[in-house]
Amino acid sequence: MRKWIIMLIAALFIQLLPAVAGAASGALTASIDQSDRKVVIEGRLAEPGAEVLVTVTDPNGRLDYFNQKTTDETGAFRFSYVSGSTTAGIYRVRAIGPSGAGGNDLQAEYTYTGSATNGNEPGTGAVSPSADVEIVLGADGTVVLKPRLTRDPVNGGLYATIGSEALKRAMELATPDSGGMRHLLIQAKSEEPAKAYRIALPAAALSMDSKSASITLDTPMAAVTVPSDMLAAEGASVAEFAIEEASRDGWNEATSAGVGNRPAVDIALKLDGKPVNWRSESSQVDVTIPYAPALAEQDAEERLIVRYVDDSGQSVPILNSRYKDGKVSFRTPHFSTYAVAFGGETFMDLPVAHWAHQAVGALAARGIVQGRTDGSFAPAASVTRAEFLTLLTRTLELRADDGGNISGELSFKDVSSSAYYAPALRAAAKAGVVKGDGSGNFRPSERISRQELSAMVYRALVSTGRLATAESQAASIVFKDESEIAAYARDSVKALADAGIMQGSNDAFRPAASASRAEAAQVMYKIWFANAE
Known part of the structure; x- marks a missing residue:
């Protein structure tokens, strides 16, 4: 197997959690059933209805599990899963809540003795760590991952988790293109409508030293393609991408007029549950937004563009944005709010019949x-x-x-x-x-x-x-x-x-x-x- 594949697989599994100065107030417990490796994690934050991210690392510091959900009305939360690791020893559990919540960084551990039977043998009740993700090999060598989507009870959005094991298998199945790149497509699509989509995956998959792979996060609102080196210097365990319908409150008149009722999306990133303002000129991401041109736009599709909308509601055109085959695409070095617009002046000395x-x-x-x-x-x-x-x-x-x-x-x-x-x-x-x-x-x-x-x-x-x-x-x-x-x-x-x-x-x-x-x-x-x- 080629050297970079070995490095990629190693990076997906060998990752240490950041050091914590001290456990915050709160409660967290974790236990494992030694017979079938089923893990139960329970805890409580001081704030009800808050998002909590849980990570589990094995005795070698490799990420075994991560997921997130919202605490109930009492601040309680519960996770259960079947561990994909058979390494005996102490497993460390960490629950991270929002920065403003009390007890926002909790830790616990459990010990696995290594006495379980093979999780794939009949009668054990074990579930493959990739059971929530369907993996399909495409004709062009691209591997498609179809995760199970879960409805967020707070905002009605849909979220999905791609674990290390599923991502590792997909990388092994993907066929490199002529440039040596492997391509993964994560399809977060559902017949149920949603205004927000969140996809979490191991940050190690995007922390390579080179652009050896790309991962496309495909949702009905937008598709975002990220390179394998976009988080090279971040040192995080879990990367969560959010793609949601953008709020138009606070937009200035020019932005609102240029965008009209065309799609506007907000793209954001969290690392280990914390929002980050990611930016990289050398590892830019590609974005496509589905759009069906209006009748008046169909003879001037080259004027369909994407505008970057800043926090003050002002906007500027993305020069490389362009429409093709039902999508407006662009490349960007940062995540923010982006909207489809129709632009271009009508000059009095440049009629339609003019060659330019x-x-x-x-x-x-x-x-x-x-x-x-x-x-x-x-x-x-x-x-x-x-x-x-x-x-x-x-x-x-x-x-x-x-x-x-x-x-x-x-x-x-x-x-x-x-x-x-x-x-x-x-x-x-x-x-x-x-x-x-x-x-x-x-x-x-x-x-x-x-x-x-x-x-x-x-x-x-x-x-x-x-x-x-x-x-x-x-x-x-x-x-x-x-x-x-x-x-x-x-x-x-x-x-x-x-x-x-x-x-x-x-x-x-x-x-x-x-x-x-x-x-x-x-x-x-x-x-x-x-x-x-």
């Missing part, structure tokens, strides 16, 4: 391009080098580094570090997109030519892995003015023309002509659209 109407509308919906103060777009106006660079880096979401740090001196003599385009220039220079004019200048205010635009776009696409280099490739498209293209831009023009990103007019490329705002938008739209496939 669709491109400009899609980019305007995402805030990538903007119109003039008089409501026009000025499609024939020229674009400066600084304006186009800003447009390019915004479309490709290029940053100076993973943390968005834009500090540092610029290497161009004619650029101020306080210029509005300075962050874009730093990111582009780091990626090798811009190189200046050979004399240490960038010439930000000059109109960008079509061949300069091609060179910038080509370098950006190559540096981000979106396009192969054009060296040694024969061009399938030949322009009658090819001899007029500068040597530095010939490979760029050839590659972009073959990719359908740039095109000429009447068999001519017009390399020295200034690029217009409409042409720049069309190029950015083709880049964005191609990246969506």
Whole structure:
């Protein structure tokens, strides 16, 4: 078995509970039936109707069980299960309540002597630790886990628990794709309606050192795909994801108008029962929200986007969001509230019949391009080098580094570090997109030519892995003015023309002509659209 699989299985089982300074007030007891390994855990918190998370670790510190429920009207709770471990010794039990509740961190232990018969033998009454999870191998190598859903009596939501044993089996069954990734799909679906779904699983499955696996949490409200390294530095035992209908209270007028009655979901994460503000630029998650476009939206689906709604009710568009096949999808580095919206201005000088109407509308919906103060777009106006660079880096979401740090001196003599385009220039220079004019200048205010635009776009696409280099490739498209293209831009023009990103007019490329705002938008739209496939 490959080394990383061994490491993954080990990580799923070898995990220690965090140290606790002292047991809080309250009561917790745990016992095991030595004949069939049935464990009963009972306790009480000071607060009734509070959520309590229970974890059990075996003598080697491996997670044997976890689950959660709400305490009754007296604050009492009870869990029972059949242990999947046959290791003899002391088992440690921990019950964690909400931070504000009295007796919110309780501990107990029980001893298993190792005298039970095989839990799978007839007559023992033992239940497989995966009995609540159906595991199905998909045709493409993806493994589907279908857990039993339990109704939360407090909020009416549905929750499911995926134990270590079920997750381990699913990982072993999954077939790696061409990139070596294994894919698991947890289907938390029910015929009963619900406004909230919670899925708990061992945090170790998401605490790997690399992206060797992905887990999709699929609910009727949204599907969230998380990578196996998203919690690499957290050190938790249990990860609980919540996907629920978002409250629209406190949204500002612009957010409410843009979203309308379209879906809005709130995605949150708890680690060991405590809410966390997870964020990671390097291990982002993919989200899809089901949506059926309205009749008026069906001819402009490229304007369907997702907006991130912050705690103040303001929102911003997610640039990479896009609609396809009944779902709006996006990638995000953090959990929060996200809503489907329909955007894009209608510019008075850009009618539906204009060849750039669709491109400009899609980019305007995402805030990538903007119109003039008089409501026009000025499609024939020229674009400066600084304006186009800003447009390019915004479309490709290029940053100076993973943390968005834009500090540092610029290497161009004619650029101020306080210029509005300075962050874009730093990111582009780091990626090798811009190189200046050979004399240490960038010439930000000059109109960008079509061949300069091609060179910038080509370098950006190559540096981000979106396009192969054009060296040694024969061009399938030949322009009658090819001899007029500068040597530095010939490979760029050839590659972009073959990719359908740039095109000429009447068999001519017009390399020295200034690029217009409409042409720049069309190029950015083709880049964005191609990246969506």
